[in-house]
Amino acid sequence: MNTARRIPAEVFPPGEFVREELEARGWTQADLTVILNKPLPAVNEIIAGKKAITPETARSLGDAFGVGPEFWLNLENAYRLSLAAPSDANVSKRAKLYSAAPIKDLIKRKWLHASDDVEELESRLLAFYSATSLDDIQGRKFAATKSSPYAVTSPLEWAWYCRAFQMAESLHVSSYSEPAIRSEGLAELHRLTTSELETRNVSHVLSALGIRFVIVERLPKMRVDGVAFWLDDDNPAIAMTLRADRIDGFWFTLAH
Numbered sequence: 001m002n003t004a005r006r007i008p009a010e011v012f013p014p015g016e017f018v019r020e021e022l023e024a025r026g027w028t029q030a031d032l033t034v035i036l037n038k039p040l041p042a043v044n045e046i047i048a049g050k051k052a053i054t055p056e057t058a059r060s061l062g063d064a065f066g067v068g069p070e071f072w073l074n075l076e077n078a079y080r081l082s083l084a085a086p087s088d089a090n091v092s093k094r095a096k097l098y099s100a101a102p103i104k105d106l107i108k109r110k111w112l113h114a115s116d117d118v119e120e121l122e123s124r125l126l127a128f129y130s131a132t133s134l135d136d137i138q139g140r141k142f143a144a145t146k147s148s149p150y151a152v153t154s155p156l157e158w159a160w161y162c163r164a165f166q167m168a169e170s171l172h173v174s175s176y177s178e179p180a181i182r183s184e185g186l187a188e189l190h191r192l193t194t195s196e197l198e199t200r201n202v203s204h205v206l207s208a209l210g211i212r213f214v215i216v217e218r219l220p221k222m223r224v225d226g227v228a229f230w231l232d233d234d235n236p237a238i239a240m241t242l243r244a245d246r247i248d249g250f251w252f253t254l255a256h
Contacts, residue, residue: 011082013049014075021065036060052076090118097122100134102156105219111163129162140165142229148222156222161229164239168212169231176210176234212237 022032029047033040038060045051053061053076058069097103097118103125106112112128115121122134129137138158148154206213212231218224218241226240 011078013079014053014072015047015049017075018047018061032064035064049079052080093118093122096134097125100137100155101125101129102159102219105156106159109163109219111159129158137162140229142227144224144227146224148224154222156219157224160216160219160222160224160241161227161239164214164216164227165229165231165237167214167216168229168237168239171207171212171214173207173212173235174210176236181209181211206238210236214239215242217241218243 018032021027022029027035029043030040033043036043036057038057042051046053046057053072055069055073058072058076061072062069103112103121106125106128107114113124115124126132126134126137131137131139138153140161142161144150144153144157144161146157148157203213212235214237216239222241223243224241225243226238228236228238230236
């Protein structure tokens with residue numbers, strides 16, 4: 001059987017090709033029922049395109065006409081696909097959005113407003129990340145302390161960090177002074193973090209030193225304790241999750 005000629009310009013029911021093979025061999029449909037050991041009505045329905053070719057039937061047709069069963073299954077699949085309604089053009093767009101960011105978690109936290117319009121949802125997502133495209137949503141730099149691999153920053157971590165960046169931007173603090181931190185700030189912070197009650201004053205001390213400090217609840221399955229980053233050249237910030245009520249990551253974060 002020459003399968004090269006079986007690549008049609010249009011999609012036809014596989015039964016059309018069965019009919020051609022019968023004509024080429026001088027067989028009748030009754031002959032085929034005997035060869036396949038199938039009832040005549042079943043063969044008639046296959047040829048008329050009313051009955052789909054199953055894997056079992058594809059094997060039988062392959063044996064009868066000397067070609068692999070994959071050929072008949074491919075014809076059947078192509079025909080059935082041609083009958084299916086056009087796919088939703090937005091499926092691939094939504095898949096790209098959900099791959100780029102934890103959409104469900106962002107909406108649940110109200111960090112992102114839901115929308116059934118995929119274009120509007122993408123626009124809101126880019127606004128959340130302050131990005132011009134999905135390829136740009138991971139452009140900022142930060143140092144993190146976490147128990148997940150440092151070589152990879154997951155979409156969950158990027159989303160959380162972006163929220164932390166937004167919250168830090170909204171704070172008003174004193175002017176940043178690195179000498180003041182080294183001369184007095186570090187000692188004071190160390191004193192505060194030795195007592196659970198005193199830790200409540202950490203944000204006030206950092207604010208006086210010109211360092212923005214925010215606490216952002218971690219997203220599900222995210223294993224980040226905290227990050228240190230710069231809003232710009234003059235404004236450092238620290239964000240913590242207090243994962244499992246941990247404060248031990250604070251000093252690593254501050255050091256970066």
